[in-house]
Amino acid sequence: QKEVEQNSGPLSVPEGAIASLNCTYSDRGSQSFFWYRQYSGKSPELIMFIYSNGDKEDGRFTAQLNKASQYVSLLIRDSQPSDSATYLCATEGQGGSEKLVFGKGTKLTVNP
Amino acid sequence: NAGVMQNPRHLVRRRGQEARLRCSPMKGHSHVYWYRQLPEEGLKFMVYLQKENIIDESGMPKERFSAEFPKEGPSILRIQQVVRGDSAAYFCASSPQGRPLKQYFGPGTRLTVT
Numbered sequence: 392q393k394e395v396e397q398n399s400g401p402l403s404v405p406e407g408a409i410a411s412l413n414c415t416y417s418d419r420g421s422q423s424f425f426w427y428r429q430y431s432g433k434s435p436e437l438i439m440f441i442y443s444n445g446d447k448e449d450g451r452f453t454a455q456l457n458k459a460s461q462y463v464s465l466l467i468r469d470s471q472p473s474d475s476a477t478y479l480c481a482t483e484g485q486g487g488s489e490k491l492v493f494g495k496g497t498k499l500t501v502n503p
Numbered sequence: 504n505a506g507v508m509q510n511p512r513h514l515v516r517r518r519g520q521e522a523r524l525r526c527s528p529m530k531g532h533s534h535v536y537w538y539r540q541l542p543e544e545g546l547k548f549m550v551y552l553q554k555e556n557i558i559d560e561s562g563m564p565k566e567r568f569s570a571e572f573p574k575e576g577p578s579i580l581r582i583q584q585v586v587r588g589d590s591a592a593y594f595c596a597s598s599p600q601g602r603p604l605k606q607y608f609g610p611g612t613r614l615t616v617t
Contacts, residue, residue: 423603490548
């Protein structure tokens with residue numbers, strides 16, 4: 392059974408700092424990884440995906456993938472209070488399945 | 504450009520009643536997925552459908568739960584004889600064909616069983 396693990400937090404950072412969110416996964420065959428942001432009481436919103444080793448940047452967000460170590464991370468630069476949310480890491484199901492397997496999420500609080 | 508639509512947004516049912524949750528995918532998307540999120544737990548996959556076909560129902564409870572995506576109309580997740588443990592947020596997601604699996608979520612239906 393494929394698993395995705397995240398530190399549940401909460402993670403608290405001051406405004407303007409870099410927030411670092413981490414995720415590990417159990418299946419070496421995993422190809423693609425996704426970061427979703429979920430505000431309290433709302434639905435998950437796709438913010439980044441990555442499938443190649445290395446870094447992928449989009450605005451203030453950088454996703455990092457290290458397949459050898461089986462971890463994926465999300466960096467948020469210049470954190471804003473509006474970034475306060477739960478961040479969910481996901482990968483596709485085993486054997487090329489089209490379902491997504493999610494971690495339990497890391498709750499981030501950015502303090503003004 | 505409408506996103507994924509779900510209704511109702513909130514649904515209250517008494518134990519033993521039936522719950523019907525509807526989902527219309529994003530325009531141009533042919534793949535629909537249902538997920539459940541219990542309080543303090545992560546999102547769990549339930550079922551993946553394409554038009555008139557259930558592709559993967561490995562996450563569906565064996566009893567009382569069913570799903571369909573007819574040729575015309577929205578996808579429906581049906582829960583018969585609801586119990587208190589069914590209280591959760593049910594999210595529908597849709598994606599276009601192909602990889603990577605970029606799934607976009609609807610606003611969800613919050614089901615409360617009293």
